[in-house]
Amino acid sequence: MKVVICDNYEKMSEYAARIVASCVTLKPNCVLGLATGSTPIGTYNELVRLYQNEELDFSSVKTFNLDEYFPIEPTNSQSYRYFMNKNLFDRINIPIENTFVPNGATSEARAECENYEEKIKEYGGIDLQILGIGQNGHIGFNEPGDELIAATHLTELDESTINANSRFFKSREDVPDKALTMGMATILRARRIIVLANGKEKRNAVRALTDDRISAKIPATMLKLHKDVTLICDKEAYGDRD
Numbered sequence: 513m514k515v516v517i518c519d520n521y522e523k524m525s526e527y528a529a530r531i532v533a534s535c536v537t538l539k540p541n542c543v544l545g546l547a548t549g550s551t552p553i554g555t556y557n558e559l560v561r562l563y564q565n566e567e568l569d570f571s572s573v574k575t576f577n578l579d580e581y582f583p584i585e586p587t588n589s590q591s592y593r594y595f596m597n598k599n600l601f602d603r604i605n606i607p608i609e610n611t612f613v614p615n616g617a618t619s620e621a622r623a624e625c626e627n628y629e630e631k632i633k634e635y636g637g638i639d640l641q642i643l644g645i646g647q648n649g650h651i652g653f654n655e656p657g658d659e660l661i662a663a664t665h666l667t668e669l670d671e672s673t674i675n676a677n678s679r680f681f682k683s684r685e686d687v688p689d690k691a692l693t694m695g696m697a698t699i700l701r702a703r704r705i706i707v708l709a710n711g712k713e714k715r716n717a718v719r720a721l722t723d724d725r726i727s728a729k730i731p732a733t734m735l736k737l738h739k740d741v742t743l744i745c746d747k748e749a750y751g752d753r754d
């Protein structure tokens with residue numbers, strides 16, 4: 513795994529955006545895997561800037577998001593569909609029909625997950641996957657456990673994830689307790705992966721990502737099985753090391 517330690521969140525975001533931009537420039541019809549959460553917001557802002565100032569062209573790009581709460585309406589301001597429209601899709605020239613987020617309002621969760629996997633394959637697979645990382649080491653909503661699930665699936669959220677994400681909701685009770693998420697194999701099939709992490713809350717997760725253990729109890733450690741992963745973090749997340 514390549515590790516890039518940036519001075520701060522801004523530099524981390526610029527670095528990540530440059531990688532995404534070069535992917536889009538080299539392959540204008542590339543397929544991007546996208547993440548939500550507070551971590552990638554800076555990267556999305558920088559991509560918007562590159563679109564506005566340097567005419568970075570998203571008109572042929574396709575995107576697949578990692579996950580979505582369940583159940584939730586796409587119009588709910590806490591849904592990941594809403595988040596993506598607001599933070600990226602509505603601000604660049606990507607046709608909205610080229611953007612895919614699991615449908616958290618479906619009554620057929622299993623079929624939705626199977627279709628999502630099929631759709632990714634149909635578009636040729638993910639060229640570049642952007643990941644954040646949960647404090648407990650989750651990626652997407654693949655939570656720590658004795659075993660992990662390979663394909664896109666419906667999952668229960670960890671207590672710790674509900675607590676961590678409740679900051680975005682009116683109250684903890686409003687946080688959905690389930691989600692639809694790409695599975696570990698879905699994520700690992702991406703040709704290239706970048707993992708973003710900032711702030712001291714992510715230090716334990718980043719440490720686990722950079723030692724040599726692999727465990728289902730820290731799902732992000734599975735990324736060590738992939739041949740092209742770059743961790744881009746700030747100094748706070750990396751911590752002091754000898």
Ligand code: GLP
Binds near residue numbers: 578645652653673
């Ligand atoms: C959320 C998302 C993840 C995200 C993580 C970290 O629950 N499902 O995709 O990477 O938690 O979120 P944040 O970036 O806000 O710390």
